């Protein structure tokens with residue numbers, strides 16, 4: 612019997628590596644996508660050894676314009692038709708908006724928004740043709756609120772949340788789409804994004820392994836979106852109770868905005 616296959620972006624570490632391990636544990640052949648080859652090679656070896664599925668590397672820089680199309684063409688050339696797509700690769704810019712380096716800002720928007728959308732579009736079309744498929748989009752609790760000092764990152768995740776919840780309705784029942792919104796996790800994210808987590812955020816952090824399970828369970832249960840962790844879920848819900856302006860001011864205060 613031929614295994615189903617799953618393509619995971621951002622699979623060189625953090626949440627993406629855990630999603631790849633767990634999908635392999637559920638019997639999927641995995642296709643790993645990120646820039647760093649070495650960590651993906653050792654993950655692929657581990658996955659083959661532990662789960663007896665195939666693990667293919669397609670190193671790609673998804674912050675380059677047009678890279679999603681090139682990736683889709685490489686998949687077609689290799690005869691890989693993913694049954695499941697995880698759009699997980701992403702990073703943030705944690706600093707005042709006007710201090711962002713313009714090229715880093717462009718790269719973040721290309722990765723978090725454009726490549727994610729294009730991959731969903733290319734691979735979603737194949738899934739529609741075959742009449743089945745699953746797509747998991749990784750957003751963030753930051754997507755539930757305006758985020759001064761993480762403004763463009765938060766807005767990119769609000770886009771992911773809105774796109775995914777809309778597609779869950781539009782592509783059903785053939786293609787299942789779910790948005791996973793993690794809160795803070797101890798991964799490579801902080802270093803990549805210049806994000807300094809407060810001690811309380813660190814204390815409440817969920818393990819990326821647990822967050823991966825929450826996301827996949829929600830995906831296979833057909834849920835539209837899931838916020839990982841009860842406290843994060845409560846926080847996301849509470850954002851509906853106050854105005855977006857008041858919320859932005861509160862997030863600014865908590866993030867140390869205005870303090871010198």
Ligand SMILES: NC(=O)c1ccc[n+]([C@@H]2O[C@H](COP(=O)([O-])OP(=O)(O)OC[C@H]3O[C@@H](n4cnc5c(N)ncnc54)[C@H](OP(=O)(O)O)[C@@H]3O)[C@@H](O)[C@H]2O)c1
Nearest residue numbers: 621623625626645646647673674701751795796798799800
């Ligand atoms: N950690 C958190 O606190 C947190 C909270 C909420 C949401 N999230 C979201 O969770 C997702 C996973 O992040 P993480 O926490 O696992 O962080 P991470 O450990 O930094 O992992 C990010 C992954 O994205 C890949 N990536 C980065 N730039 C890329 C590019 N240009 N092209 C292709 N792949 C690229 C990285 O691999 P390479 O560097 O090898 O390319 C890595 O595999 C992200 O979307 C993030 O925004 C994280």
